[in-house]
Amino acid sequence: MAVPGEDGSAPAPSHADPRGDPFLTTRFAVPTRPVTFLRRDRLLGHLGDDPPTPLTVVHGAAGAGKTLLVADWASARDGPVAWLTARVADKGCGTFWAYLLQALRLAGLPLTSDVGFPTEPGRVPDALLTRLAAALSARTAPLIVVVDEYDRATDPEIADQLEFVLQQAGHGLRLVLVTRTEPLLPLHRYRAAGAVTEIRNAELAFTRDEAADLLALHGLRLTADDVDALVERTRGWAAGLRLCALAARDEPDPRTYLQEFEADRTTIADFLLAEVLKRQKAGTQDLLLRTSILERVCPGLADALTGRTDAGLILTGLHRENAFVEYLGHDWFRLHPLFGEILRAHLRVRSPGLETELHRRAAHWLRHSGSLGETLGHAAAAHDWETAAGALVGDLAIGEIFTGLRVDDLSELFATMGPGPAGPATDLVRAARELSRHDLERGLPRLHLAAHALARRGASTEDDPDGLAATRLSCAFLETLAARLTGAPGRAETAAQAAERLRRDVPGRLLDEHPELIALLHTHLGSARLWAGRMREARAVLTTVVDSGRAEATAQARQECLGHLALIDYLKGWPGRAERTAWATVTAADGHRDPPPAPGPGLTPLVLAAVAVDRDELDRAQALLDAAADPRGLPPDPVAQAGESIVTGRLLLARGDPQAALEAVDRTVVAEEVSPWAAAHTACVAAAAHLAEGRPETAVKLLAEQPDGEPVCLVGAAQAELAAGRPEAAAELLGRVRPQSHVGPAVAVRAALVGAQVAGEAGDLARQRGLVAQALREARHERLRRPFVDAGPWLRPLLRTVPLRALAEGWLTPGPPVPAGEQPPLPVVEELSGRERDVLRRLAQMMSTEEIAADLYVSVNTVKTHLKSAYRKLAVNRRHDAVRRARDLGLL
Incomplete structure (x- = not known):
């Protein structure tokens, strides 16, 4: 043993620590890198920042690649590096400093004998630290000292001593600490002074490119998607990636192995259980195992699962220790995915049956303090369907079964719910699932059970801890849907009125969080009103949904x-x-500026198909009809069923198959009440089919059974009367068609053409020409070609006359050949008045505006007004062009 000096230290021995044990040389060796080691330049550059800071801290989880990263950087240094693996720190500060001094000597630092040597394992003289700091401060270049596994130095005294030497050594020391936990140093001061370089756990995580390169070093080449999936599962954890690569390269199908491996049956599990779980206290291990069933955890939830009251402190400590616990903010934490997966498997082995109970506890805690999605997931995992259904209904989220981002998730989650238990919430969820598939046979009995159970509870919703008001509102919502699907507008109104009253009892927060329920309720009510033929009221409620926001x-x-x-x-x-409104449904959904070629299923393609038939675009109409079918095979509601039947019938009529058209509209629409518009349009298609097969009396009788005043039926009946040889009756029916301002062009055009045929048979050719011109002007803007095709052969000669030819050319009939390089002339949008023709004739005689006014005994302003009107109708801007255009059209 060395002889102590006056300060209690001894001359430095070169062979033993204060206990007299020989130094373990492995503690001073820079770790060697494996053959498959990947150099990561982005982190090496961070370590080598210029100018370097006096303190560098590399801290991350076990297996994060800290030690190999620093070893790679140290090995590439030109100057000396003192390396110490601090596994001796738990033997006392004297032993720690003895080893550190030996590391300095091995790195070539000339330490004089007056520096001394610790003589006691648990004590270091202050003089030794002072003299060491002085020796370091005398250096012209800093000595790099790496202390690996510094997290083992749990004695605060070591931290204080190291801090003293670092401060006093000045530029003579650069200290690099490699640790799992944040060191017990005043890092806040170093950070404020910009005197520390830190590489944290998140930076140590492998990027996708780095992971791909690492796998390639192991002989594995994967697609970018496969690499992304592996990085996501491992969170870029270095040891996890290496262990996966080592295991996969021995597999016959490495790619499939990496996609499907069970973490708890790999060396990863052995590593994490040994290096992380078993290093914790028993209580902490229990907390980790119990919380492993959660996607995320907060202190209150952890306490509920463990029965503790200090889970927050434990979780915070685990995060600081980089023990595979991530902090998400706002007191929420998350286990590393692989760690959580391994812990869950360990929990099942260690405590069989406990997992279900933990899910139940989690669901009950989250029901009042967490998110709905997490509540539902844990309740389903515990097979606690009362809690799951109660949460969905009580949160007013039952509309999410029909629409929203979680439709598929909710469908899958509740698919495993059996016939029990029974109760309002569970019955409502079962009813909603069946009604979402339009299965009335199964859905309605469940809905009736829920409604009767709620009725037995009474009407009061005061002091509503169980969300009874939300449950009642959910029931009213489903009753409105059921009424829509069964074609019962009266019941839909009753249910919707009840829902409006119940809205006052539901917390506004729930209504704000789930706007889909009220939007869907109004949609169902609007559809029911449409079925009832109450168009104005239907439009009002449907518009409130469209205008409700984005x-x-x-x-x-x-x-x-x-x-x-x-x-x-x-x-x-x-x-x-109708076409513009229909396309708005597609552009609103997909963000298109131009109408895409194929809208999704529903009423939109049906309406577009109907418009295509009117325009005689029969192939397009068929394609749109095909697109209207629901890909899930759901039966349509009465509105869609009737619409599909009517449009199909009209298309078959246009294709010349009246018998098939009759069969199409003869299909029974299942509904409790008859829809007036559905009945009227069905009758019109059937009547047109009978007319096409030479049965005008059958057509007359069929349309006579429809309510008076329906314009489309009046026009169809007039056409049937005309075909039966009763033009007077046809004229009388046309006279009952409402004024043109209240009738759309599709009806007005057909009415004008039937009127023109009546006028022609009466010999009133001028009126006939006028009515055909009126029909052409109405139809041109809408491109309605089918009414002219259906009118019959009497119309064709008329369309070749002036000015009707000009009104039809270019959109209904082919125009004259156009010389190359010229634009075809536009037809007259509207027929010129007599006074406008008078003005044009004088214009052709080269008369001035004043001369025309004097000749016609009108003011100059009146002549200008007539000229502007004529220019607009002729689609020109100048006098010369107006005269030439009028001559081309035979108007002069």
């Missing part, structure tokens, strides 16, 4: 409402407006 949760409801509004426009005889 929330993603209500997107599906808004699109459905736009489809219904488009159908209303079409039924009113406004095909162009």
Whole structure:
């Protein structure tokens, strides 16, 4: 043993620590890198920042690659590096400093005998530290000292002593600490002074490119998606990636292995259990195992699962120790995915049956303090369907079964719910799942059970701890849907009115969080009103949904409402407006500027198909009809069923198959109440089919059974009367068609053409030409070709006359050949008045505006007004062009 000096230290021995044990030389060796080691330049550059800071801390989880990173950097240094693996720190500060002094000597630091040597394992003289700091401060270049596994130095005295030497050594020392935990040093001061370089756990994580390079070093080449999946599962954890690579390269199908391996049956499990779990106290191990069932955990939830009251302190400590516990913010933590997976498997072996109970506890705690999604997941895992259904209904989230981002997740989650238990919430969820598939046979009995159970509880919703008001509102919502699906507008109104009253009893927070429920309720009510033929009231409620905002949760409801509004426009005889509204459903959903070629299923393609038939675009109409079918095979509701039947019948008529058209509209629409518009349009298609097969009396009788005043039926009946040889009756029916301002162009065009045929048979050729011109002007803007095709052969000669030819050319009939390089002339949008023709004739004689005014005995301003009107109708801007255009059209 060395002889102590006056300060209690001894001359430095070169062979033993204060206990007299020989130095373990492995503690001073820079670790060697394996053959498959990947050099990471981005981190090496961080370590070698210029100018270097006096303190560098590399801290991360076990297996994060800390030691090999620093070893790679140290080995590449030109100057000396003192390396110490601090596994001796738990033997006392004297032993720690003895080893550190030996590391300095091995690195070539000339320490004089007056520096001394610790003589006691648990004590270091202050003089020794002072003299060491003085020796270091005298250096012209800093000595790099790496202390690996510094997290083993748990004695605060070691930290204080190291801090003293670091401060006093000045530029003579650069200290690099490699540790799992944040060192017990005043890092806040170093950070404020910019005197510390830190590489944390997140920076140590491998990037996708780094992971791909590491796998390649192991002979594995994966696709970018496969690498991404592995990085996501391991969170870029170095040891996890290496262990996966080592295991996969021995497999016949490495790619499949890496996609499907069970973490608890690999060397990863052995590593994490030994290096992380078993190093914790028994209580901490229990907390980790119990919380492993959670995607994320907060102190209150951890306390509920463990029965503790100090889970927050433990979780915070685990995070600081980089013990595979991530901090998410706002008191929430998360276990590393692989660690959690291994802990869950360990929990099942260690405590069989406990996992279900933990899920149940988690669901009950989250029901009042957490998110709905997490509550549902844990309740389902515990097979606690009362809690799951109660949470969904009580949070007013039952609409998410029909729309929103979680439709598939909820469908899968509740698919395993059996026939029990029974109760309002569970019955409502079962009813909702069946009604979402339009399965009325199974859904309605469940809905009735829930409604009767709620009725037995009474009407009061005061002091509502169980969310009874939300449950009642959910029930009213489903009753409105059921009424829509069964074609019962009266019951839909009753249920919707009840829902409006119940809204006052539901917390506003729930209504704000789940806008889809009210949006869907109004959608169902609007559809029911549409079925009842109450178009104005239907439009009002449907428009409230469309105008309700841009929330993603209500997107599906808004699109459905736009489809219904488009159908209303079409039924009113406004095909162009219907088309624009229908395309709005697609552009709103997909963000298209131009209409895409194939909208999704529902009313939108039906309406577009109907417009295509009106425009005689029969192939397009068929394609749209095919697109209207629900890919899930769900039966359509009455509105869609009737619409599909009517459009199919009209298309078959246009294709010349009246018998198939009759069969199409003869299909029974299952509904409790008859829809007036569905009945009227079905009768019109059937009547047209009978007319096509030479049975006008059958057509007359069929349309006579429809309510008076329906314009489409009046026009169809007039056409049937005309075919039966009763033009007077046809004229009388046409006279009952409402004024043109209240009738859309689709009805007005057909009415004008039937009127023109009546006028022609009466010999009133001028009126006939006028009515055909009126029909052409109405139809041109909407591109309605089918009414002219259906009108019959009497119309064709008329369309070749002036000015009707000009009104039809270019959109209904082919125009004259156009010389190359010239634009075809536009047809007259509107027929010129007599006074406008008078003005044009004088214009052709080269008369001035003043001369025309004097010749016609009108003011100059009146002549200018007539000229502007004529220019607009002729689609020109100048006098010369107006005269030439009028001559081309035979108007002069």
